[in-house]
Amino acid sequence: MAVGIFDSGLGGLTVLEAAQRRLPDVDFIYLADSEHAPYGVRTADDIYDLTCKAVQRLFDAGCDLVILACNTASAAALRRMQEGWIPEGKRVLGVFVPLIEALTERDWGDNSPPREVDVKHVALFATPATVSSRAFQRELAFRAIGVDVEAQACGGVVDAIEDGDFILAEAMVRSHVDALKRKMPKPQAAILGCTHYPLMLDAFQEALGADVKVFSQAKLVGESLADYLTRHGDKIGSGEPAYLTTGDPKQVSNRATQFLRRQITFTAA
Numbered sequence: 001m002a003v004g005i006f007d008s009g010l011g012g013l014t015v016l017e018a019a020q021r022r023l024p025d026v027d028f029i030y031l032a033d034s035e036h037a038p039y040g041v042r043t044a045d046d047i048y049d050l051t052c053k054a055v056q057r058l059f060d061a062g063c064d065l066v067i068l069a070c071n072t073a074s075a076a077a078l079r080r081m082q083e084g085w086i087p088e089g090k091r092v093l094g095v096f097v098p099l100i101e102a103l104t105e106r107d108w109g110d111n112s113p114p115r116e117v118d119v120k121h122v123a124l125f126a127t128p129a130t131v132s133s134r135a136f137q138r139e140l141a142f143r144a145i146g147v148d149v150e151a152q153a154c155g156g157v158v159d160a161i162e163d164g165d166f167i168l169a170e171a172m173v174r175s176h177v178d179a180l181k182r183k184m185p186k187p188q189a190a191i192l193g194c195t196h197y198p199l200m201l202d203a204f205q206e207a208l209g210a211d212v213k214v215f216s217q218a219k220l221v222g223e224s225l226a227d228y229l230t231r232h233g234d235k236i237g238s239g240e241p242a243y244l245t246t247g248d249p250k251q252v253s254n255r256a257t258q259f260l261r262r263q264i265t266f267t268a269a
């Protein structure tokens with residue numbers, strides 16, 4: 001039984017890599033909706049429709065569990081999908097919860113009431129659609145009280161990364177961190193709430209300063225998924241991944257190979 005990993009583009013490959021490292025025998029199917037990326041500048045309705053279509057494609061390919069590696073899809077579409085779209089016997093999980101569990105130092109499945117936590121000032125860096133959904137603040141409020149979250153919509157960073165222009169992406173990261181610091185001069189922690197941002201981790205850390213704890217998603221999601229699969233049945237396969245894209249497979253394969261610095265071959269979804 002395969003596990004689907006969905007992202008609007010290539011950023012979710014950082015989540016897939018971490019999941020593969022943690023779960024080498026699971027068959028993963030990665031789907032990049034490259035034709036419609038970036039999602040971060042789309043409306044919530046649009047993101048919902050595109051995410052349902054992509055997840056259905058992964059169900060059709062034999063996945064009964066799909067991880068929305070895309071924060072924008074998790075923020076703008078997941079709750080609505082869970083409220084009525086997901087078919088019987090299928091599961092769709094997002095990427096915010098593992099991150100918030102790490103930030104609030106809670107264990108998997110801890111459903112106790114929200115409580116005070118050590119960290120009080122948190123910077124959230126994410127796409128415009130994720131920031132305007134306020135999904136991060138909503139999920140955090142279920143688990144912690146008294147945490148001040150300042151969100152910075154990082155327009156342009158995803159496009160620069162997808163175009164392979166890391167010099168531009170770095171300059172944009174610096175300017176978004178400056179903008180955040182004007183609103184919150186001393187964040188204690190920073191959340192990189194977009195699958196692409198782990199690739200710019202050093203730039204974020206440098207601009208924020210060494211005393212800011214930066215939470216990056218990929219490894220946390222890998223751990224959380226391993227935990228989930230241990231509790232929910234047998235997903236052992238050959239460990240051979242498949243890569244699907246709604247875009248041009250040749251172009252997407254080239255970018256992915258550059259992105260991960262190893263050969264990745266996409267086929268048409």
Ligand code: DGL
Nearest residue numbers: 008038039040071072195
């Ligand atoms: N992968 C998306 C995310 O994690 C960002 C890319 C996009 O805007 O499509 O938020």
